[in-house]
Amino acid sequence: MNTHEDNCHRSEFMDRLIERSESMIENKESEITAGKPDELELASWRHKRFHCRHLPDDEQGILRISVGGGETPLPMNYLVFRGTVGRCIQLLEGALAAIKKAP
Numbered sequence: 760m761n762t763h764e765d766n767c768h769r770s771e772f773m774d775r776l777i778e779r780s781e782s783m784i785e786n787k788e789s790e791i792t793a794g795k796p797d798e799l800e801l802a803s804w805r806h807k808r809f810h811c812r813h814l815p816d817d818e819q820g821i822l823r824i825s826v827g828g829g830e831t832p833l834p835m836n837y838l839v840f841r842g843t844v845g846r847c848i849q850l851l852e853g854a855l856a857a858i859k860k861a862p
Contacts, residue, residue: 772832792825792839809836817841822850 794800794814801813809828817823824847828836840847 792823808834809838811838812840813844814839814841822847824851824854 798815801815803812805811822840822842824840826838
């Protein structure tokens with residue numbers, strides 16, 4: 760016998776995610792990845808299960824790449840990056856090589 764509906768987990772998941780997101784926006788903790796309120800993205804697209812965004816360069820020229828998601832109640836895979844596509848690919852390839860060496 761079911762004691763709750765399956766979508767209850769999704770609702771709880773989304774409620775907590777929204778709560779965390781609003782707190783980060785309020786405290787300006789996510790501007791490097793999410794962008795500032797008036798900042799325009801250079802491009803956005805979907806690729807398979809990923810939501811992708813290319814934001815303007817970091818003010819200090821630092822390559823910034825944020826990837827997240829995984830197996831969650833909702834499809835939430837994302838990629839947000841700052842810097843040229845080629846330089847970000849090089850950085851990610853180095854990061855992939857490094858994570859493959861994890862103990």
